[in-house]
Every structure is written in structure tokens, then in C-alpha cells.
Amino acid sequence: MLVDITRVAGPRGVSASGGALRVGALTRHAELARDPLVAAHAPMLAEAAPLIARPAIRNRGTLGGSLATADPAAELPACAVALGATLVLPSARGERRVPAEGFFTGAMSTVLAPGEVVAAVEFPVARDGETQRIAEITRRSGDYAMAGLCLRHGPGMRDTRLVFFGVGDAPRPSRAAMAALEGRPLTPESVSSTGASRIAAA
Amino acid sequence: MINPLLVDEQVRGGIVQGIGGALYGHCLYDGRGNLLTTTMADHLVPMSAEMPDMHVGHVETPTRESLLGAKGAGEAGTAGAPAAIMNAINDALRPLGARVTAQPFTPARILAALGKV
Numbered sequence: 001m002l003v004d005i006t007r008v009a010g011p012r013g014v015s016a017s018g019g020a021l022r023v024g025a026l027t028r029h030a031e032l033a034r035d036p037l038v039a040a041h042a043p044m045l046a047e048a049a050p051l052i053a054r055p056a057i058r059n060r061g062t063l064g065g066s067l068a069t070a071d072p073a074a075e076l077p078a079c080a081v082a083l084g085a086t087l088v089l090p091s092a093r094g095e096r097r098v099p100a101e102g103f104f105t106g107a108m109s110t111v112l113a114p115g116e117v118v119a120a121v122e123f124p125v126a127r128d129g130e131t132q133r134i135a136e137i138t139r140r141s142g143d144y145a146m147a148g149l150c151l152r153h154g155p156g157m158r159d160t161r162l163v164f165f166g167v168g169d170a171p172r173p174s175r176a177a178m179a180a181l182e183g184r185p186l187t188p189e190s191v192s193s194t195g196a197s198r199i200a201a202a
Numbered sequence: 203m204i205n206p207l208l209v210d211e212q213v214r215g216g217i218v219q220g221i222g223g224a225l226y227g228h229c230l231y232d233g234r235g236n237l238l239t240t241t242m243a244d245h246l247v248p249m250s251a252e253m254p255d256m257h258v259g260h261v262e263t264p265t266r267e268s269l270l271g272a273k274g275a276g277e278a279g280t281a282g283a284p285a286a287i288m289n290a291i292n293d294a295l296r297p298l299g300a301r302v303t304a305q306p307f308t309p310a311r312i313l314a315a316l317g318k319v
Contacts, residue, residue: 141251
């Protein structure tokens with residue numbers, strides 16, 4: 001059975017409070033691209049949205065839909081892992097809060113249980129001096145990534161997060177490369193010194 | 203030209219078709235001869251974002267084979283586009299001692315020519 005939740009008002013809208021940016025699961029990719037709160041507090045999402053498919057799809061596709069689908073080559077699941085997001089999963093039994101890193105269990109599969117829906121996603125707001133970027137290689141404009149990378153480099157060059165997508169069964173942090181960049185400025189030298197082999201092994 | 207606008211668009215469409223053959227279109231078969239690339243998600247074609255700006259010029263040479271001197275101009279850009287792309291790729295690869303000769307010139311084939319995969 002397929003239930004259309006398009007007209008349910010709850011999982012809509014973007015708000016920021018208490019150090020978290022809460023984005024309703026029905027927020028469309030096109031809305032992520034133009035929302036001022038998203039641009040201010042989770043710029044990686046604003047940069048990622050235009051990379052997703054094409055305008056007609058960005059006007060229909062939603063954040064919650066992308067995360068629940070869990071395509072390993074999709075942008076938003078990788079952003080959620082890179083930014084340390086928390087998924088809010090209500091059901092008739094109550095509400096679970098699941099970190100993005102534990103949500104994706106493999107290609108097109110998640111810990112979402114029968115009866116649960118993704119209602120909202122909470123992203124820690126970007127701190128002053130934090131760098132957030134996403135880059136990907138595609139065959140054509142708007143295609144799924146052949147390989148992609150989400151980067152978060154916190155203030156003081158701390159809390160480095162590197163998450164690759166399109167190169168495995170799910171977006172995964174590259175712990176060795178993260179450790180190699182921790183406390184170092186992002187320069188071509190520091191990035192190349194992390195070593196491609198180390199990234200591949202992580 | 204009887205219809206210059208139509209001829210220009212035939213040339214542009216032909217160029218994009220040629221770009222598709224050079225970079226994207228790939229018919230892959232399994233060991234039993236079944237075509238594997240049967241959908242538009244598997245057999246890629248250029249979309250509008252992959253189209254370059256094209257400035258079309260004409261050299262008109264009336265043919266003696268028809269009363270008007272006109273001849274067909276359908277898909278006239280198709281043959282030139284893959285040649286231009288292959289030559290550009292090989293120009294870029296030459297300093298690295300690599301060359302590609304079989305289209306489509308996919309990332310995998312270019313990496314293979316470079317000895318990377």
C-alpha cells in the first residue's frame with residue numbers, strides 16, 4: 001500500500017533553535033537550495049541541492065524521501081552523515097531519534113522499521129569559521145555521482161569529517177583521511193598527504 | 203538554403219547526437235548477447251546541460267542533382283562532432299603518452315589508456 005503524505009503539514013518547514021537546524025522531511029530539494037536558514041546554518045545542503053538531478057525533480061523530491069531511499073550515490077544521505085545529522089522517526093509506538101551514521105545499513109536499506117516514517121532531520125548548525133563543501137564527479141550534469149565527497153572542517157581545523165558517496169554501499173566517513181586532516185589547514189599539500197590509498201582503505 | 207532556421211537546428215541536433223556517440227552512448231551485451239543498456243538511465247544521451255554553445259555557419263554549394271540545387275541537410279553535424287572530441291581528448295592525453303581510439307570515450311576507457319585501471 002502506498003500512502004501519499006504530501007499534504008501532511010507536520011513534516012514541513014525549516015527552523016533553527018538550540019544549536020540545531022530542523023528540516024521537515026517533506027522539504028523539497030529546490031527549497032533547500034533557496035532557504036536562507038539552510039544557507040546560513042547548513043551551507044553544505046544548499047550547495048548539494050543543485051547537484052541533485054534536474055529542476056523538475058528538485059521541485060518534487062524531498063529530503064526525507066532521499067534519506068529513506070538511501071541510494072548510495074545520492075548527495076543528501078552523504079550530507080546527513082557528514083554533518084552529524086539526527087533523523088526523527090515517529091511511529092504509532094513513539095518516536096526514535098537515530099544518528100545519520102547509524103541510519104544507513106547498505107544500498108537502498110536503512111534501519112527504518114515498518115510503521116516508521118522520517119519526519120524531520122536535525123543538523124547541528126555550522127559554527128563560525130566552519131567549512132562545509134560538497135563535490136562530485138558525474139557523467140552528465142545532474143546524474144548520480146560516480147564519486148562524491150562531503151567535507152566539514154570545523155573551527156580551529158578540528159572535527160574534520162570526510163564522507164565519500166557513490167563509491168560503496170552507503171555513505172561512509174573516511175576515518176583515516178579525517179584523522180590525517182585533523183588540526184591541519186585545508187591545502188593541496190595537506191589533502192594530498194592524506195594519501196589515496198589511505199582513503200580507499202578507510 | 204530553403205529553410206535556414208531548420209538547417210541550423212539540424213546541424214545543432216546532429217552535433218549533439220555526435221557528442222552522445224563520442225562520450226555517452228554505449229551498447230553493452232552480456233555473454234549470451236542480451237543488450238544490458240536498455241534504458242535511458244543506462245544508455246546515456248546528452249541533455250541540454252551537455253550541449254555547448256554552437257555557432258553555425260554555412261558554405262553553400264548548389265548540387266546539380268536537383269532542379270533547385272538543394273540537397274538534404276539532416277544530421278549534418280553528426281560526423282564532425284566525435285572527430286573533434288576524439289582529437290581534443292587525444293591532444294590532452296598526448297603529453298601523458300596515452301591515446302584513445304574507440305568511442306564512447308568514457309572515463310573508464312581514458313583511465314585504462316592512462317594505465318590507471
